[in-house]
Amino acid sequence: MDTPALRLDGLTKRYGGRPAVADLSLEVPRGSFYGFVGPNGAGKTTTLSMATGLLRPDAGRALVSGIDVWQDPIAAKRAMGVLADGVLLFDKLTGEQLVTYAGLLRGMDRGTVAERAEDLLRVLSLEEDAGKPVADYSAGMTKKIALASAMVHAPELLVLDEPFEAVDPVSARTIRGLLDSFVASGGTVIVSSHVMDLVQRMCSHVGIIAEGRLVAAGTVEEVRAGQDLESRFVELVGLEGGGEELTWLRL
Numbered sequence: 001m002d003t004p005a006l007r008l009d010g011l012t013k014r015y016g017g018r019p020a021v022a023d024l025s026l027e028v029p030r031g032s033f034y035g036f037v038g039p040n041g042a043g044k045t046t047t048l049s050m051a052t053g054l055l056r057p058d059a060g061r062a063l064v065s066g067i068d069v070w071q072d073p074i075a076a077k078r079a080m081g082v083l084a085d086g087v088l089l090f091d092k093l094t095g096e097q098l099v100t101y102a103g104l105l106r107g108m109d110r111g112t113v114a115e116r117a118e119d120l121l122r123v124l125s126l127e128e129d130a131g132k133p134v135a136d137y138s139a140g141m142t143k144k145i146a147l148a149s150a151m152v153h154a155p156e157l158l159v160l161d162e163p164f165e166a167v168d169p170v171s172a173r174t175i176r177g178l179l180d181s182f183v184a185s186g187g188t189v190i191v192s193s194h195v196m197d198l199v200q201r202m203c204s205h206v207g208i209i210a211e212g213r214l215v216a217a218g219t220v221e222e223v224r225a226g227q228d229l230e231s232r233f234v235e236l237v238g239l240e241g242g243g244e245e246l247t248w249l250r251l
């Protein structure tokens with residue numbers, strides 16, 4: 001029971017000699033709702049891609065429930081559902097076909113997949129668009145159908161890169177409700193986000209990354225240390241360029 005849902009050990013990735021992620025180690029406790037935050041270009045997507053078997057690290061390991069993602073990818077991927085950032089979907093499929101495909105790919109039987117696809121499309125308010133090609137979906141609808149595809153096999157760990165981006169407030173609330181009850185039932189969720197207020201309200205734990213390195217991690221209470229999370233974030237990552245004014249933009 002003490003095995004973390006996700007453990008990252010010295011993960012490193014360089015692009016053209018420049019480290020995007022440098023020797024990053026992190027533990028995500030089982031049953032936590034973990035926020036992964038950092039400024040633009042800090043290395044969040046690179047880290048989550050390495051953690052979920054989408055991008056091979058130059059060094060380090062990622063373990064999902066103790067299973068090495070790069071040594072035993074099939075077992076590790078069985079245990080997780082992933083909403084990746086910027087990964088192309090098979091968008092000639094309809095929404096319903098895409099979720100069905102994701103379930104069948106996970107080895108689920110057709111009957112169960114059909115029931116769950118119907119439930120997910122209904123809960124995420126995509127029922128009316130279930131028969132439309134995903135290529136014709138809006139950005140928020142695309143995000144929701146990708147989320148449905150990540151959840152259909154009921155994994156023990158959900159890794160969601162920016163799940164609320166482009167999603168309307170009603171759908172965002174629905175998604176939060178789904179994730180809250182998933183965590184309450186023993187599941188683990190990792191979300192990357194730029195919205196500190198949301199992370200503070202929604203997450204039990206938070207990790208802050210800046211320039212490819214982890215600068216703080218722990219429970220939200222520990223990390224924010226009596227301040228609000230946004231102020232603490234700015235304090236930890238700095239406010240480069242934050243105060244500068246563009247005089248030519250004045251009217």
Ligand SMILES: Nc1ncnc2c1ncn2[C@@H]1O[C@H](COP(=O)(O)OP(=O)(O)OP(=O)(O)O)[C@@H](O)[C@H]1O
Binds near residue numbers: 045
């Ligand atoms: N395929 C790539 N080739 C070269 N450099 C890359 C590549 N992918 C990412 N990088 C670089 O790695 C660094 C980390 O990028 P990453 O996308 O992981 O950041 P992020 O924290 O997810 O940013 P954002 O909040 O803007 O989504 C950036 O400097 C980026 O330019």
